[in-house]
Amino acid sequence: xxxxxxxxxxxxxxxxxxxxxxxxxxxxxxxxxxxxxxxxxxxxxxxxxxxxxxxxxxxxxxxxxxxxxxxxxxxxxxxxxxxxxxxxxxxxxxxxxxxxxxxxxxxxxxxxxxxxxxxxxxxxxxxxxxxxxxxxxxxxxxxxxxxxxxxx
Amino acid sequence: xxxxxxxxxxxxxxxxxxxxxxxxxxxxxxxxxxxxxxxxxxxxxxxxxxxxxxxxxxxxxxxxxxxxxxxxxxxxxxxxxxxxxxxxxxxxxxxxxxxxxxxxxxxxxxxxxxxxxxxxxxxxxxxxxxxxxxxxxxxxxxxxxxxxxxxxxxxxxxxxxxxxxxxxxxxxxxxxxxxxxxxxxxxxxxxxxxxxxxxxxxxxxxxxxxxxxxxxxxxxxxxxxxxxxxxxxxxxxxxxxx
Numbered sequence: 001x002x003x004x005x006x007x008x009x010x011x012x013x014x015x016x017x018x019x020x021x022x023x024x025x026x027x028x029x030x031x032x033x034x035x036x037x038x039x040x041x042x043x044x045x046x047x048x049x050x051x052x053x054x055x056x057x058x059x060x061x062x063x064x065x066x067x068x069x070x071x072x073x074x075x076x077x078x079x080x081x082x083x084x085x086x087x088x089x090x091x092x093x094x095x096x097x098x099x100x101x102x103x104x105x106x107x108x109x110x111x112x113x114x115x116x117x118x119x120x121x122x123x124x125x126x127x128x129x130x131x132x133x134x135x136x137x138x139x140x141x142x143x144x145x146x147x148x149x150x151x152x
Numbered sequence: 153x154x155x156x157x158x159x160x161x162x163x164x165x166x167x168x169x170x171x172x173x174x175x176x177x178x179x180x181x182x183x184x185x186x187x188x189x190x191x192x193x194x195x196x197x198x199x200x201x202x203x204x205x206x207x208x209x210x211x212x213x214x215x216x217x218x219x220x221x222x223x224x225x226x227x228x229x230x231x232x233x234x235x236x237x238x239x240x241x242x243x244x245x246x247x248x249x250x251x252x253x254x255x256x257x258x259x260x261x262x263x264x265x266x267x268x269x270x271x272x273x274x275x276x277x278x279x280x281x282x283x284x285x286x287x288x289x290x291x292x293x294x295x296x297x298x299x300x301x302x303x304x305x306x307x308x309x310x311x312x313x314x315x316x317x318x319x320x321x322x323x324x325x326x327x328x329x330x331x332x333x334x335x336x337x338x339x340x341x342x343x344x345x346x347x348x349x350x351x352x353x354x355x356x357x358x359x360x361x362x363x364x365x366x367x368x369x370x371x372x373x374x375x376x377x378x379x380x381x382x383x384x385x386x387x388x389x390x391x392x393x394x
Contacts (some may be wrong), residue, residue, distance in 0.1 A: 004175055007168035007188065010394065015161045015191060019214035019291040022193075026225040028289035029214065030158045030193040070212035071293045073163060073189035077175050093210075096186040096295065100177055108187040108295075110212075 003129040004077045006106075008137040012072035014048065016111065017056040020068040021045075054140045061115070061144055069112035070094070074137050076130065078105045084126045091117065111138055118145050153228055153287075154386040156195040157318055158372065159325040161293075163188030164394055165333055181332030184296065188333075190326055191293040194318065198230040200284040201314040204306075210298050215290040218279040223265050228287040229258045230314070233385055258285060296333050299326060304339040307346055313384040320349065321387040324375055327357045328364055329391050352380050367393035 009015065011033075018033035025032060027042050034040065035048040046052050060068055077100070085105055089095050092113045098106040107130075118131045134142040135149050165184060172179055194205070206213055216226065231237070231254050240251040252260070261281050268278035294302065299322070305311065306319035326334045336354075340347040360375055367373040372390040377383060 004171075006171040006175070007163055009161050009163060009189070009191075011161065019191075022289060022291055023214050023217050024220045025216075026221050028156075028193055028195040028216075029291040030160050030195070033160060033193075067212065068214055071189075071191050071214065071291060072161070073187070073293075073295070075163070075168060075187050077172060077177060098179075098183065098186060100179075104177070106172075106177075106179070106187060108189075110189070110293075 002079050003126070003133065005074070005133045005136060006077050007073075007075040009072050012074075012111065013057060013138050013140050014053055015071050016060075016068050017053040018048065019071045020056050020060055020065065023068075050140075054144075057140055058144050061141070066112045066115060069115055069141075070110045072110050073108050074110065074114065074133070075106065075108045076133065078107050078126070078130075079103050080105055080126055084124065087122075087124065088126070091120075091122075111141065114138075115141065115145065118147060153196050154388050155197050155230070155287075155314075155318070156193070156388045156390065157321040157325060158193040158195070158390040158392070159190060159322070159329055160193055160372075160390075160392045161191040162326075162329050163190070165330050169332075181330075184333050185300070186295060186297050189293050189295050190299060190329070191291065192322060192325075193289070193291050195289050196228060196230070196287045197290070197318065198284060198314060199282070199286050199288050201312075201318065202288050202290050203284075204312065204315045205290065205292065205318075208294070208298065208302050210294075211302075212293040213290055216288050218282060219276040222275060223262065223269065223279065223282070227262050229283065229285040230287055230385070231255070231258075231285065232313075234313075258283065296326075296330070300334070300338065303337050307337060307349070308339060308343065309345040317383040317385055317387050320353070320381055320383065321375075321377060321389040324353050324356055324377060324381070325389055325391045327353055328360060328373075328375060331357065331361075349381060356380060364391065364393060369394055 018029045021032050022029035035042045094109050094113045096108040117127050134147050235254050240253055243250050261283050265278045265281045303319055303323045306315050336350045340350045364373045372392055375389040
């Protein structure tokens with residue numbers, strides 16, 4: 001075990017897409033989030049299906065509209081040394097860390113930070129391992145960014 | 153339309169704890185304050201309240217745009233309960249004396265904004281007429297630690313009534329959703345006002361945990377806060393059950 005994904009919110013990509021759309025819609029975020037079938041009519045809104053969610057998230061990635069990707073958290077149990085953890089903390093204000101013992105840490109951040117790391121230039125093994133877990137937690141984003149599924 | 157606070161996405165702390173235990177790590181809820189996040193959809197709150205909310209900078213917000221959402225599709229306002237509905241304010245405009253109540257003034261600003269748009273003025277300029285009472289929707293995410301800081305400040309008796317009502321509604325919601333992580337507020341030790349209401353929330357959570365646990369996965373559970381929490385204005389409070 002070097003990086004073990006231990007927690008993330010279910011439907012987190014749908015949450016981010018609903019938050020994004022809520023900025024431009026007369027309808028609030030939760031109504032958009034649950035607009036998943038024809039049974040519920042939301043005037044002027046497309047059904048919030050996988051295609052719609054994917055479209056909104058890809059648009060956010062194109063525009064660099066990363067703030068909508070902050071409405072979630074992803075948590076890992078990680079084996080790392082202090083230097084690696086310090087690097088993460090310096091890279092973003094959104095990293096939260098708790099030291100468990102000499103080599104193990106509980107780390108939390110959000111999708112925005114992972115996207116920025118994935119698009120960044122650093123290729124530290126720990127960063128790569130964290131980014132690879134996007135395939136499980138945020139498959140639409142992972143596929144849009146072509147994240148490899150390699151495990152350490 | 154009553155304001156709503158909907159806790160619709162949050163870390164599944166029991167699952168997180170189980171996953172850590174599988175890896176041989178035992179951490180209690182009090183160790184989770186920096187980990188995970190909780191996301192609220194706050195609907196139909198005033199711009200006066202949302203301005204105060206976004207001052208909590210270590211959080212994430214997505215707020216309804218006044219430029220892109222047309223006033224004719226989004227207009228609403230919140231009248232402070234402290235202003236009587238029938239209270240008339242004398243005003244003089246272009247030599248005409250008028251007695252207007254709060255609702256009349258809201259109606260006037262809406263008509264003026266729509267009128268500007270109808271004359272071809274851009275929405276981004278017309279909206280400068282929008283009053284602080286105009287309602288907005290905002291999606292907000294915070295970690296438990298940030299939320300506790302928010303509650304300590306905004307549940308206090310000297311907090312402004314609208315944000316205070318919202319803060320108590322949100323506090324009750326997180327107590328129901330993540331009881332192992334959120335306990336009594338630290339500020340209760342210094343304030344009888346907060347202490348008394350925290351114990352009201354304790355009772356509310358105890359009475360509602362059974363109904364909440366029986367709510368189908370993905371559905372909302374409504375927490376009835378009134379009359380026990382003595383909110384100044386109604387805030388419909390919901391928690392999504394996983």
